[in-house]
Amino acid sequence: MIAFSESELMIMELIWSCNRPICAADVQNVYEEKHWKMQTINTMLKRLSNKGAIRFDKVKTGKTYTHYYTASISQDEYKQAQSKFFIENIHKGSLFSFVSSLVEQNAISSQDIERAKRWLAEWQKDEK
Numbered sequence: 400m401i402a403f404s405e406s407e408l409m410i411m412e413l414i415w416s417c418n419r420p421i422c423a424a425d426v427q428n429v430y431e432e433k434h435w436k437m438q439t440i441n442t443m444l445k446r447l448s449n450k451g452a453i454r455f456d457k458v459k460t461g462k463t464y465t466h467y468y469t470a471s472i473s474q475d476e477y478k479q480a481q482s483k484f485f486i487e488n489i490h491k492g493s494l495f496s497f498v499s500s501l502v503e504q505n506a507i508s509s510q511d512i513e514r515a516k517r518w519l520a521e522w523q524k525d526e527k
Contacts, residue, residue: 400480401450401472406433407443414453415474420467444468 413429414421423440447453455466490496501507
C-alpha cells in the first residue's frame, strides 16, 4: 500500500483530476496559496515517483528539460487500498465496526445508509 502525506495527496488529486500530464509549474500555479517553493514541489514529485505513484516523461523545452507527470495508480485503486488498510488495521477487519462508528458519530446520513442497503441487496443478488 502506498501512503501519502497530506501535501502529496493534494498533488495526486491534481494529477488524477487533469486529463493531461502536469509539470511542477502546474502544481505551483494551482496551489499558489500554499506558497510552495519549486524545490519543495520537485521534492514531493520525486517522492511520489519513488513510491511508484507517478511516472514522468522528460520533454525538451528550448535549452532545458521539463518533467511531465502522470499517475501510475488510479484514484480508485488508491481509495480501495486505503479503505482495506483502514478496516483491517483500525477496525480489526470488521466492516460493522467501521460503519457503526460512523453511525454513532452521526457522520453518515440516513440517505447514505439507505443507498448502502440497496447496494448490498444488489450485491447479494449478484453473488447468488
